[in-house]
Amino acid sequence: MGRLVPAVTRALDILELFLEGDGTLSAPDITRRLQLPRTTVHELVTTLAARNYLVPVAEQPGRYRLGVRPYQLGSRYAEQLDLAAEGREVAASVAETCGETVHVAILESTDVIYIAKVDSTHAVRMVSAAGRRLPAHCTSVGKMLLASLPGPVLEERLPDDLPLAAMTGNSITSPSELRRHLAEIRERGIAVEERESNPDVNCVAAPVRDSAGAVVAALSISVPTIRWSEERRAELEELVVKGASELSVRLGFRGQA
Structure with missing residues (x-):
C-alpha cells in the first residue's frame, strides 16, 4: 500500500466536515476545526469550488455548502x-x-x-x-x-x-x-x-x-x-x-x- 497524499487527505477532511451541522461552513470555520494554515484552506476550498465539490451559499457570503459533484458520486455509489x-x-x-x-x-x-x-x-x-x-x-x-x-x-x-x-x-x-x-x-x-x-x-x-x-x-x-x-x-x-x-x-x- 502506497503512502497517503497529504493534500488529498486534507481536501477529504474538508468535505467530510460538511456532513455535520447545517451543512454550511466558512473558510475560518474550516481553519479552526482542522487546525490548518489559512492559506492552505483557502487554496483547497478554491480548488474544490472550481471542481463543483463546493459552492458558495448565495444568501450567506463567505460560506460554502456541498456542490453537485459529491451528489453525483454518491448516486453512482448507491447504484452499485x-x-x-x-x-x-x-x-x-x-x-x-x-x-x-x-x-x-x-x-x-x-x-x-x-x-x-x-x-x-x-x-x-x-x-x-x-x-x-x-x-x-x-x-x-x-x-x-x-x-x-x-x-x-x-x-x-x-x-x-x-x-x-x-x-x-x-x-x-x-x-x-x-x-x-x-x-x-x-x-x-x-x-x-x-x-x-x-x-x-x-x-x-x-x-x-x-x-x-x-x-x-x-x-x-x-x-x-x-x-x-x-x-x-x-x-x-x-x-x-x-x-x-x-x-x-x-x-x-x-x-x-
Whole structure:
C-alpha cells in the first residue's frame, strides 16, 4: 500500500466536515476545526469550488455548502450497492464475532425473505437458507420490519379480524397482541424471538436503514435454546445493533436511528 497524499487527505477532511451541522461552513470555520494554515484552506476550498465539490451559499457570503459533484458520486455509489452482498459481508463479520448464525432479511407483504445467511461455527446449526420465506410475525427480523411500518399499512396487512398462523406453541396468533408487542419493539429498537418460529431457537434482531433513513431490512442473530440466557441475550442485542448499524452505514445511512 502506497503512502497517503497529504493534500488529498486534507481536501477529504474538508468535505467530510460538511456532513455535520447545517451543512454550511466558512473558510475560518474550516481553519479552526482542522487546525490548518489559512492559506492552505483557502487554496483547497478554491480548488474544490472550481471542481463543483463546493459552492458558495448565495444568501450567506463567505460560506460554502456541498456542490453537485459529491451528489453525483454518491448516486453512482448507491447504484452499485447490493443489499444482499453487503449483508453477507456484515453477517460474516458478526457471525465471526459471536459464533452464532446470522441472517439478513427483507419484508414482503406479511412474510420475511432471507437474503443472506452465515452459519454458526458450532456443531448445532439453524436449518434455514437464503431465499426462504417465513411469516413475519413469528420471527425477530419479521417483527422488527413490521414494527417499522406506518400504522395504516400495518393495519391493512394484519387486520384485527384475521388470526395469525402459528409455527410453534410460542407464536403470537392475536393481531392485537402482536401490535402491543410491536409497539415495544418500536420503542426499544430491538426485536426478540423466543422459540416462536422454531421450538429450539431464540433470536434477536435490529433494523437496517438506507440513505434516506427508511428501514429496508433487518439483521438477526439466532441461538439454540441450549446456548440462550439473559446474559447472552444482552451480549447479542448489543452486537446485533452494531451489525445492523454497520450495514446501514454501508447503505448510506448517516443519521441516528
